[in-house]
Amino acid sequence: MAATAQLAAALLLLLPLAGASDSDHDGFIRQVTDGGVSRGPGLLPEAQFAAFVRRHGRRYSGPDEYARRLRVFAANLARAAAHQALDPTARHGVTPFSDLTREEFEARLTGVRAGGDVQRLVRGSMPAAAPATEAEVARLPASFDWRDRGAVTGVKTQGACGSCWAFSTTGAVEGANFLATGNLLDLSEQQLVDCDHTVRCSAVARNECDNGCSGGLMTNAYGYLMECGGLMESSAYPYTGAPGTCRFDPARVAVRVANFTAVPAAGGEGQIRAALVRRGPLAVALNAAFMQTYVGGVSCPLVCPRAWVNHGVLLVGYGARGFAALRLGYRPYWVIKNSWGEQWGEKGYYRLCRGSNVCGVDSMVSAVAVAPPPP
Ligand SMILES: *[C@@H]1O[C@H](CO)[C@@H](O)[C@H](O)[C@H]1NC(C)=O
Numbered sequence: 564m565a566a567t568a569q570l571a572a573a574l575l576l577l578l579p580l581a582g583a584s585d586s587d588h589d590g591f592i593r594q595v596t597d598g599g600v601s602r603g604p605g606l607l608p609e610a611q612f613a614a615f616v617r618r619h620g621r622r623y624s625g626p627d628e629y630a631r632r633l634r635v636f637a638a639n640l641a642r643a644a645a646h647q648a649l650d651p652t653a654r655h656g657v658t659p660f661s662d663l664t665r666e667e668f669e670a671r672l673t674g675v676r677a678g679g680d681v682q683r684l685v686r687g688s689m690p691a692a693a694p695a696t697e698a699e700v701a702r703l704p705a706s707f708d709w710r711d712r713g714a715v716t717g718v719k720t721q722g723a724c725g726s727c728w729a730f731s732t733t734g735a736v737e738g739a740n741f742l743a744t745g746n747l748l749d750l751s752e753q754q755l756v757d758c759d760h761t762v763r764c765s766a767v768a769r770n771e772c773d774n775g776c777s778g779g780l781m782t783n784a785y786g787y788l789m790e791c792g793g794l795m796e797s798s799a800y801p802y803t804g805a806p807g808t809c810r811f812d813p814a815r816v817a818v819r820v821a822n823f824t825a826v827p828a829a830g831g832e833g834q835i836r837a838a839l840v841r842r843g844p845l846a847v848a849l850n851a852a853f854m855q856t857y858v859g860g861v862s863c864p865l866v867c868p869r870a871w872v873n874h875g876v877l878l879v880g881y882g883a884r885g886f887a888a889l890r891l892g893y894r895p896y897w898v899i900k901n902s903w904g905e906q907w908g909e910k911g912y913y914r915l916c917r918g919s920n921v922c923g924v925d926s927m928v929s930a931v932a933v934a935p936p937p938p
Pocket of ligand 1: 821822932933934935
């Protein structure tokens with residue numbers, strides 16, 4: 564099988580967020596999550612699980628399923644403690660996904676391993692951005708965040724659907740459109756989930772096509788958008804979290820895509836920062852291995868295979884010194900918008916250590932430009 568086909572199948576994402584409600588955030592669970600499992604007050608897994616079930620409104624089919632999920636939850640507490648040891652600047656603990664086994668999580672998260680083919684795919688299939696000069700990189704601000712400038716929509720929730728690639732794509736187009744027009748529009752992931760494969764898929768490259776809730780690639784999606792005419796707003800084509808019949812209406816296109824470019828990993832993180840500041844939020848892929856248990860802080864895992872990127876997200880900013888409560892205090896970091904709802908991570912965001920391609924975050928970075936609105 565072509566390696567690129569495997570990669571196309573690999574880019575995915577996730578997650579059942581059953582009726583989580585903000586109303587029952589009690590001090591109890593907050594204490595557990597905020598303190599990190601390694602410093603937890605010694606609560607029994609049963610008590611933590613009961614709080615988790617309440618907080619996230621989980622309904623299991625009966626006592627057997629409850630008992631099974633409790634065992635999974637307890638195992639995930641142990642895994643979070645292991646992650647904590649490997650990633651001491653972040654906090655790992657109870658998350659909205661603590662009742663899923665790693666296999667369940669990854670089945671929705673990663674189709675296939677990308678292996679070492681990320682670079683070949685990125686370089687081989689799209690134009691590279693003109694590199695920034697050393698002087699431009701040196702002049703970049705020490706920290707930067709597109710959220711402060713109004714270029715980023717609220718955190719969205721993909722649900723139990725491997726559509727991370729669609730959220731990463733819309734995030735990049737939303738940002739590029741904001742830069743071009745000053746308007747922040749909330750754009751439709753569902754159009755990509757339902758329609759992307761219908762336009763560009765040849766019989767030859769069928770496995771490389773984007774495939775709704777079964778994964779895709781952001782750069783494929785830009786190509787689709789250039790061919791189909793553009794992207795509708797979410798209000799016109801709302802998210803359902805399941806693949807459906809394409810209901811794209813060219814008359815209701817809100818944003819047209821002009822072109823897209825790769826930001827080569829070889830340029831290092833300075834080039835990525837330059838592209839971020841110059842072109843807006845960037846679509847990136849990374850290895851999500853530490854994200855199931857991530858609660859907050861700057862994630863800087865000692866071991867996180869960079870060849871295995873499996874999750875599409877949106878790079879929106881960077882900082883110079885992220886404080887982490889645990890030892891090894893300050894790290895430069897990326898600010899990453901995820902699509903697992905606001906209850907995950909830092910209000911839906913992930914901070915990942917910057918500068919050494921941790922979890923492969925530098926390896927598949929792309930920028931998009933939107934066409935100017937018609938006069
Ligand atoms: C991409 O599109 C933008 C907006 O139309 C344009 O300014 C830019 O020159 C284009 N870049 C490339 C490489 O074609």
